[in-house]
Structure formats: structure tokens, C-alpha cells
Amino acid sequence: MNATAIPPAISAWFEQNARDLPWRREGFSAWGTLVSEFMLQQTPVTRVIPRLTEWLERWPTPADLAAVPPGEAVRAWASLGYPRRALWLHAAAVQITERHGGIVPEDVDELLALTGIGDYTARAVAAFAYGHRHPVVDTNTRRVIARAVTGQGEPGPPSRRDLDAMAALLPDEPVAAAVFNAAIMELGAIVCTSRSPRCDVCPVREACAWRAAGYPEYAGPKKAVQKKFEGSDRQVRGLIMAELRATHHPVTAAEIEGLWADAVQRDRALAGLVADGLAVPVEPGLYALSQG
DNA sequence: GAAGCGTGGTG
DNA sequence: TCACCAAGCTT
Structure with a gap:
């Protein structure tokens, strides 16, 4: 297996091993995708799912959320953490209602112009909700590329160049591209994990540059240590x-x-x-x- | 580019 | 036990 075989192998693995998650259900709305992406920014999947379900029952469209005070969004956000995201999501719902007739935009630049949406979320919505061909790069994607392609144990600091690295791997066909975007994230989330990667079940083990190099220890710049929460x-x-x-x-x-x-x-x-x-x-x- | 921003699960 | 980690964004 060589490097060009990595994307199709990961996508094939995904077809067989993807978790059954709400945002992967048939007919899940673009608004639902946007809400899920906001909630998933730094909060684990298992904690997101119940809040997401309640949220979409209560506010099935952007206009529904835009019609209530921002504090209601903050309350419904509950203990997901980083409550500014609730405020930003509410602001985005107002902007979608006012600027886009209540329809979540599908253009990346229009998405980027919404409050609380950055490089990752804009492309995730465009790719997953609308099927457009864009590189979607999150922390999982960066880790898989660092290991399987670059041969390093950890990705370096996030950079705009990460988008180029992902673009180089992206299939030409938009649907296949969207699948691969989701697939590489999923591989990073459940196999090529940060702490103890499960290389024994990895579909690209034979092509992995990190494995081929003998799993060298990461030598690049260290991640900033998260400050202690207690007393902060x-x-x-x-x-x-x-x-x-x-x-x-x-x-x-x-x-x-x-x-x-x-x-x-x-x-x-x-x-x-x-x-x-x-x-x-x-x-x-x-x-x-x-x-x- | 670095710092600041919650909360809870886990190896 | 406790440091690390989790689908990032804004300033």
C-alpha cells in the first residue's frame, strides 16, 4: 500500500465502521449540522448528543432561535462548556435570518462571515450539509495526516497550510470528498487517537509513514500546557x-x-x-x- | 501567534 | 491521582 492508497482505504473503512450519529442520519438539516458543529467545538460527542436533540426540537430553524433572547440559548447550552459559543450561535441565527432569509448559507465565505464560524466550521457545513468539495480540517484530521502522511507522531501547531495538505488528499468527486473528510476525522477520533492509537486495527497501517519510521517520538514545538482548572x-x-x-x-x-x-x-x-x-x-x- | 475560554471523562 | 484530552473561535 502506498501513499496514494490512503484516502480510498480510509473512506472504505469509514463505510464499514462509521458510528451512527444524529448528524449522519438521512434528512438531517443544514441547520442541524451547523448547530452540531458549534456544539462539537471542543466538547465530546457523547456530551453533545442529548443537548443537540433538545435544541433542535425546541428551535428547528434558525429563525426559531433568532426569535428568543440570547440568554435562552445560553441556558439551553447547559454545561456543554465555553458558553460564549451559545451566544455566538444565537448571533449567527439572527444573521442567517436577516441576511439569508433564514436559510443556512452554503458558500464558505458567507459562512465565515457569521459569528463564531471559522475555517473548520464553515467548510464542515459546506461539505457535510451541502456536499460541496472543500478540505475540512479538524484536530483529528491534522493528527492522521501528521502520522500517516508526514511520519510525525503529532501535528505541529495549527496552520492555514493544513488546508493545503488536506486538499492534496481530497478526491475529485464532491461526494467522495465529503465522505473522505468525514472518514479521516472519524479515523482520528476512534483509531488514530492522541493518547493510545489502535494501530492494530488501522486500515492504513501498511502505508503509515509514522509506523514505517518506527514511531519516532514527536520532536516539534510543544503544545501549550493547559492551565490548571482548579482555582482558575x-x-x-x-x-x-x-x-x-x-x-x-x-x-x-x-x-x-x-x-x-x-x-x-x-x-x-x-x-x-x-x-x-x-x-x-x-x-x-x-x-x-x-x-x- | 499566543492567550483565554468550561466541563467532564479517562489512561 | 491528576495531567491530558475533546469536530475551535475570537481577540
Whole structure:
């Protein structure tokens, strides 16, 4: 097996091994695809599925979401994490309703112009919802290419050049391209994983440059270490947001004081949430999710 | 380009 | 146990 055999081998494996996921069901809407991609940004599949199902039952179209206050989106986001995504998804729904007649656009540049949509999500929607031929590059794709094609244990830092590397592997035919985009992500998600890759069941083991090189240790620039969550501003923000989501009335400054002892850090976290639009001071000393 | 942004599962 | 990891985006 040589390098040119990698894409068809991965796609063939995918046809047999793809997980049964909601966004792969026949007739799943473009809006559903967009919502799922927002939720999947840094949140695992198993945690996304229940929230996605509820979300689409409640807001089956962009206009349905655009019609409610942003704070409702933040509440429905629940504990998926990074709640700014809920705000951005709501903003995107408003923009889709106003600019695109309520139809999720299929043009990558129009998608990129929506709040909260970047290189990955724009191309994922164009490819998976509309069948257009674009390279879709996420962290799984970058890892598989780094190993199987480049022969390194880990991808380097994300770069626009990743799109070119993926484009070079992409089948010409749009449907085959969309399948391969999904297939290489899936391989990275369940076989060519970050921590303990299951090379014994990998469909491109015989062509893998990393394996051929004897699994050399990654020597490139190190990933920035994720800061400890315990005691971080993120933790304080999370506590305040959980309180705002839990109550259906404004939260008092006194209640927020009870969530975290360090006043300096607490005030910094709250000010950050206000700056982000996640918390709104409805009057001095009273905070709520965005109602407008 | 680097930093900041949640939450929960896992090896 | 705890560091690492998870379909990224914005500033």
C-alpha cells in the first residue's frame, strides 16, 4: 500500500465502521449540522448528543432561535462548556435570518462571515450539509495526516497550510470528498487517537509513514500546557454561569459573593462575563442572562 | 501567534 | 491521582 492508497482505504473503512450519529442520519438539516458543529467545538460527542436533540426540537430553524433572547440559548447550552459559543450561535441565527432569509448559507465565505464560524466550521457545513468539495480540517484530521502522511507522531501547531495538505488528499468527486473528510476525522477520533492509537486495527497501517519510521517520538514545538482548572478564572466564571442558568430571576451580588471567596478574582471573572455579554447587569448589584 | 475560554471523562 | 484530552473561535 502506498501513499496514494490512503484516502480510498480510509473512506472504505469509514463505510464499514462509521458510528451512527444524529448528524449522519438521512434528512438531517443544514441547520442541524451547523448547530452540531458549534456544539462539537471542543466538547465530546457523547456530551453533545442529548443537548443537540433538545435544541433542535425546541428551535428547528434558525429563525426559531433568532426569535428568543440570547440568554435562552445560553441556558439551553447547559454545561456543554465555553458558553460564549451559545451566544455566538444565537448571533449567527439572527444573521442567517436577516441576511439569508433564514436559510443556512452554503458558500464558505458567507459562512465565515457569521459569528463564531471559522475555517473548520464553515467548510464542515459546506461539505457535510451541502456536499460541496472543500478540505475540512479538524484536530483529528491534522493528527492522521501528521502520522500517516508526514511520519510525525503529532501535528505541529495549527496552520492555514493544513488546508493545503488536506486538499492534496481530497478526491475529485464532491461526494467522495465529503465522505473522505468525514472518514479521516472519524479515523482520528476512534483509531488514530492522541493518547493510545489502535494501530492494530488501522486500515492504513501498511502505508503509515509514522509506523514505517518506527514511531519516532514527536520532536516539534510543544503544545501549550493547559492551565490548571482548579482555582482558575475559568472555574469562577463557570460557577457564576451555573448560578445564572439555574435561576429564572436576577442573581444578586451577595449571591455571587457566596460562590467564591477571593473578591479580586470574583470581580474579575464577573467583569469578564459582562464584557462577553454572558452576564448582564440589569441594575446595580443584579445580574441575569441576556434578555435582549 | 499566543492567550483565554468550561466541563467532564479517562489512561 | 491528576495531567491530558475533546469536530475551535475570537481577540
